[in-house]
Each structure stands twice: as C-alpha cells, then as structure tokens.
Amino acid sequence: MMAKLRTITGSITPWLIAFTLCVSFMNSSAHVGLTFPPARKFDLDFLDNIRTKPPCGMPRGTIKTSLVSGSTFNVTWHLSYPHRGGYRLELMDSQERTLLDLTPKNGNESFIKGNP
Template identity: 55%
Template structure:
C-alpha cells in the first residue's frame, strides 16, 4: 500500500509540470486546414527554417476552387501585431495573399486590431488550381522583435469543381452538398472533434465540461478521483489527492 501511495504522490508533480509546459509553450498552430505534422505550435522565425518550420508531410486537405471558408488556428496567448494568410505553390513560394482580398499585385498587409483572433474568412479565386500547395499562417509577435513571427502551414490541393469530391474529413456524409457529421464531430467539413457532447459520453465516472478553449477538443471528459481513460472507465491507484 505504501508503495502505491508513493508512486501516486510521485505522479502529481510530473502532471503539473506537463500542464505548465503546455501552457508556457503554447503559441500558434493551424486547426483548419490542419497543420503539417508534427503540428508544433512554437515554429518561429528565430529557430526554424522558412517558410514553414517543418517539411511537407503526408497529411493533405482538398479544397474546392472558388470556395469560401474559415481558416482557423489555435492561439496560446495574444501577441502584439497582426496575422497574414498566404497560398504557397508546390515550390513553397507565395503566389496569393488571402488577407488582402486575394489580390496578387496588392502589397501584403497584416490584419490587426484583434490580437485574440482565431479565424479569418477567406475566398479562393474560382480559377485557382493548385496541387501540392500550402496555406501558410504568419503571426507577428512584435513584443519579441520587429521581425519576429510564428508560422504554421497546411498542405492542400486546391481543386476545380469537376474533380472535387467532398469527404467530410472522413467523419460524416455529404448530403446535398453539405456535410452531416458523425457524433462528436462538427464544422462545415466535420473537421473538429470533441471528447464528449454530454455527461453520458464520459461513462459513469466522468462529466463533460466545455472548456471554451481555443482549439479542439473544447468539450472534454473530467473523471472522478480514481478513474481515468477516454470514458473514465479505467481504475487508477491515485484515489486521494495529496501533495508531499
């Protein structure tokens, strides 16, 4: 029994440290289109290579040419400065700025005024077709330097309507041009997932809590002491909270 109590007591500092690291290092990462893997949120201009910080991966999102949609991202805390969204071609060179109305010849500007912004409505040109391309979010952090910024990239195929097939991100069905999402999924393409929608999704030993977070899952299961797991269905040795 003493050994179990000792092991449980040792776990709590590690859990608190993990939570602190998550908070202290949380900055910017795309949530739709989903960011490249690994989807780190501390890809900055000071320590990672342009244009994206990480190379292209296998995760790719198909987007309809001419479509209008919200680019969304996670933001750990509000930095000074603004943000900008671009389309990069297959060679990762900027070809379109989506935060200036999609005009190629207009000078790029950062959108400012709301340091807590988590989304921006963009419209792709109807004649834009771009395979193996990238949508890049650039977020200034002017408090750390005039040219300091974070970036996050999503690999995409921008496809004309005759070739486009809506998959609803694999989490729903396309019915009359709109996605009907499976349970726990939401978004116009069923791209977001919560852990729960009500208490019963958390089993007999948990409650569904809406954290009002900046990224999904926003609704998460919180388990009673002594229980853990996706549906609070696993026993834990830590049945009493005690810091030593």
C-alpha cells in the first residue's frame, strides 16, 4: 500500500527564527512521522500519548529548522497506513508554547479524527 503524504501551508510569525514542530495526540488516536521540518530526533510514526511523554513523544534532538521571518512554509508528514486515527499539528517555540495550530478545525474537536 502506498503511504500518503499530506501538506499544510502556513506563515511564520515575525519574531520566529527557529522552531520545533510537534505532533500532539489525545488518547493515542493519532500518530504520524514528520518529513519536513524534520522530526525532533527520529522520524517515527508510532508514538502515542499513552506510552510517550508530551508534547512530541520524545525529547528534543539536535535538529533545528530555521526559517525567514514572514515567509511561507509547507509542513509535510507521513502516515504509514490509513487506520481511522487522527492527528494534531502545532508550531511550538523553544519553551514548548504553542505559536500556531496547524490542525484544521472540525467543530469543537482539538484534533482531526478519522480519515480526512
């Protein structure tokens, strides 16, 4: 089965130089592997919030992505197989505070459920 690649486009806040993109999960309903920007340490798509610590399932690594302030960027991730799970993508600063929620809103849900 071919893996799907999804893309979201957003813009960077003026003071943002470097960022860490994290995938947050609720009740282990989601998991993906980041392809750009690179994952914190490993590009694993099986991390969940039951067996791993928030916000991203693993500690920060040495990989950092720097972007030009005000520029546009594409976030891409890989889902190994469609499994009616879900996802939530957030842009976070170095103190792990959410700067930008990249998850499309679906009612009052804080993450996308099912196969969008």
